[in-house]
Amino acid sequence: MNKIDKAIKHLQQGGLIIVADDEDRESEGDLVGLAEYATPETINFMTKFGRGLICAPISKSLATRFHLTEMIENNTDPYRTAFTISIDHKNTSTGISAGDRAETIRQLANFNTSCDDFLRPGHIFPLIAKEGGVLERRGHTEAAVDLAKLSDGYEAAYICEILKEDGTMARLDELKKLAKKWELPLITVEDLTAYLLKDEAIKVQLPTEFGDFNLTLFEDAAKKEHLLLSKGNIQDAQQPLLVRIHSECLTGDIFQSHRCDCGAQLQRSMELIHAEGVGAILYLRQEGRGIGLKNKLLAYQLQEKGMDTYDANIALGFAPDERDYTFSAEILKSLGIYNIRLLTNNPEKVSSLEKSGVKVVEQIPLQISPLKENINYLKTKQEKFNHRLSL
Numbered sequence: 001m002n003k004i005d006k007a008i009k010h011l012q013q014g015g016l017i018i019v020a021d022d023e024d025r026e027s028e029g030d031l032v033g034l035a036e037y038a039t040p041e042t043i044n045f046m047t048k049f050g051r052g053l054i055c056a057p058i059s060k061s062l063a064t065r066f067h068l069t070e071m072i073e074n075n076t077d078p079y080r081t082a083f084t085i086s087i088d089h090k091n092t093s094t095g096i097s098a099g100d101r102a103e104t105i106r107q108l109a110n111f112n113t114s115c116d117d118f119l120r121p122g123h124i125f126p127l128i129a130k131e132g133g134v135l136e137r138r139g140h141t142e143a144a145v146d147l148a149k150l151s152d153g154y155e156a157a158y159i160c161e162i163l164k165e166d167g168t169m170a171r172l173d174e175l176k177k178l179a180k181k182w183e184l185p186l187i188t189v190e191d192l193t194a195y196l197l198k199d200e201a202i203k204v205q206l207p208t209e210f211g212d213f214n215l216t217l218f219e220d221a222a223k224k225e226h227l228l229l230s231k232g233n234i235q236d237a238q239q240p241l242l243v244r245i246h247s248e249c250l251t252g253d254i255f256q257s258h259r260c261d262c263g264a265q266l267q268r269s270m271e272l273i274h275a276e277g278v279g280a281i282l283y284l285r286q287e288g289r290g291i292g293l294k295n296k297l298l299a300y301q302l303q304e305k306g307m308d309t310y311d312a313n314i315a316l317g318f319a320p321d322e323r324d325y326t327f328s329a330e331i332l333k334s335l336g337i338y339n340i341r342l343l344t345n346n347p348e349k350v351s352s353l354e355k356s357g358v359k360v361v362e363q364i365p366l367q368i369s370p371l372k373e374n375i376n377y378l379k380t381k382q383e384k385f386n387h388r389l390s391l
């Protein structure tokens, strides 16, 4: 059984699990449980062994139902932790005993509880999760609510950071030891992201002009639909996978525009991958280097007046390249692909992927013979974007 499935089962039995976030983020571990099953014992365990702050992550809709808004409008916390005003359920006494805190938390996961049943301020700190979950924000708040959504119908959880006995933060190595000692499942936000991506992916067969492929759709937190066009058993390739990461270019990809080399690069990639028998093209919906079709056409108008593709973006108020490759790295990692041979001339793609944990063992140039209409465009890419081209 998958790590996440095991963790979900443990949560559904009322147990606590440990969730570690990214080592380049907070790099901390939290004890996490489902609000529905909070007991004086689990709360006491959190206070004795977790020693952090006990909080209750809830979904946006639950926050709305209980009239819980963010504690402060201008959140200046670097991680923008979405604390609401603190609460106690009206049936509690001082609100702080393990029993009282368990009661307040459990009432968050009760369809009969109403907004007036919570006194404010109190001793439980609700946190509002982003609607896109860990795909939108890689925090414990989102991880806890995503897990609650996968485990029960309440969208409410409770969490507590894990401190070492000396009061300092427990990092991953220490968390692994504690998980063993306490016999609790340990998962990372990265495991959960991969699980959700895979769980929601839609896969179909796609016979094409260039051979038979599989097409898989992945939706990002902003509901943009990115595609993986793959061939062969990509999770079990003999050597680092041959990959093309291609950003949408409607004019080039569909109309075979000669203003750029996108259409030809896409076709060549499909041919190369078909010939190799295994490989993948990630087709990212970041049209116009991330500024969208309308703005790209405005940039084209500026280029018709003599500006180059780099300066045209700046003139429109954008960075020369607004693209982001983190989601493509997430997709690859969710498939267990950590080493690739990348078809590109663009050094920025290589470094961005490596920063996101996908190693580019080889950069394979993808040069298309320049045409008179795009030679200047390609020269700008070479000079200002450092593309590896021989022109």
Ligand SMILES: Nc1nc2c(ncn2[C@@H]2O[C@H](COP(=O)(O)OP(=O)(O)OP(=O)(O)O)[C@@H](O)[C@H]2O)c(=O)[nH]1
Pocket (backbone or CB within 6 Å): 245, 246, 247, 248, 249, 250, 260, 262, 265, 286, 287, 288, 289, 290, 291, 295, 296, 299, 300, 309, 313, 343, 344, 345, 346, 349, 366, 387
């Ligand atoms: N803003 C802007 N975008 C453009 C222009 N011409 C092409 N594009 C976009 O540039 C992107 C090209 O993407 P890719 O071919 O994946 O990337 P690349 O930077 O060319 O690097 P390679 O991997 O070597 O192809 C697409 O999103 C196009 O829509 C332009 O003049 N202005």
Ligand SMILES: [Mg+2]
Pocket (backbone or CB within 6 Å): 021, 026, 028, 030, 139, 140, 141
């Ligand atoms: Mg945290």
Ligand SMILES: [Mg+2]
Pocket (backbone or CB within 6 Å): 261, 262, 265
């Ligand atoms: Mg290109």
Ligand SMILES: [Zn+2]
Pocket (backbone or CB within 6 Å): 249, 251, 252, 253, 260, 261, 262, 263
């Ligand atoms: Zn293009």
